[in-house]
Amino acid sequence: MQGVSSNLSLKELYEIDENLWLEETIKLLKANHLEKLDLENLIEDLENLGRRDKAKVANLLEQIIRHLLLLQYWTEETPYNSGHWKAEIRSFRNELKRNLTTNLYQFLEKELASIYDDALGYVIDKTEGKLDNLPQSCIYTLDQLLDINYLPENV
Incomplete structure (x- = not known):
């Protein structure tokens, strides 16, 4: 993840800075790096958005x-x-x-x-x-x- 410490996972980033997590998630989606996504938090956020x-x-x-x-x-x-x-x-x-x-x-x-x-x-x-x-x-x-x-x- 460019711009984020390589020692910090996307899951950990979610706990620290949700907006930065969202920006990184969007970058990964646009680059089609689906294997790097934090699916658990992404699914939770999408469900919350719908509700x-x-x-x-x-x-x-x-x-x-x-x-x-x-x-x-x-x-x-x-x-x-x-x-x-x-x-x-x-x-x-x-x-x-x-x-x-x-x-x-x-x-x-x-x-x-x-x-x-x-x-x-x-x-x-x-x-x-x-x-x-x-x-x-x-x-x-x-x-x-x-x-x-x-x-x-x-x-």
């Missing part, structure tokens, strides 16, 4: 759902907060659009009910259980949730 990406898009979708529910159902707060909620919905949609891939879209489709349940729990807590009209299952399609212009009809 992180899924968590990020799920969180963004949950935020969209939270704000749509607040906008649509917390009518006593609508005059004071609708502009903020709409702006947040737009912001989360824009960020989600920048991070969404085909695989992550499919992940969101599969997890939509669970993500909705999490958002619903948040809204119930936020409104201190005052809203008895919240739908118990998701009333939005994934395409509606991602559509930059979609807002419920009664808003």
Whole structure:
């Protein structure tokens, strides 16, 4: 490994400086020196990357759902907060659009009910259980949730 002490293995480098480990790993991959890779840590990092990406898009979708529910159902707060909620919905949609891939879209489709349940729990807590009209299952399609212009009809 050029630039790294010859006494230091790639595995040891991972423990000391993960960014340098990543740079060296990329160099090895580009040079097709697959036999020199630290496969154990590479696999772990790739798995973590996949989990992180899924968590990020799920969180963004949950935020969209939270704000749509607040906008649509917390009518006593609508005059004071609708502009903020709409702006947040737009912001989360824009960020989600920048991070969404085909695989992550499919992940969101599969997890939509669970993500909705999490958002619903948040809204119930936020409104201190005052809203008895919240739908118990998701009333939005994934395409509606991602559509930059979609807002419920009664808003």
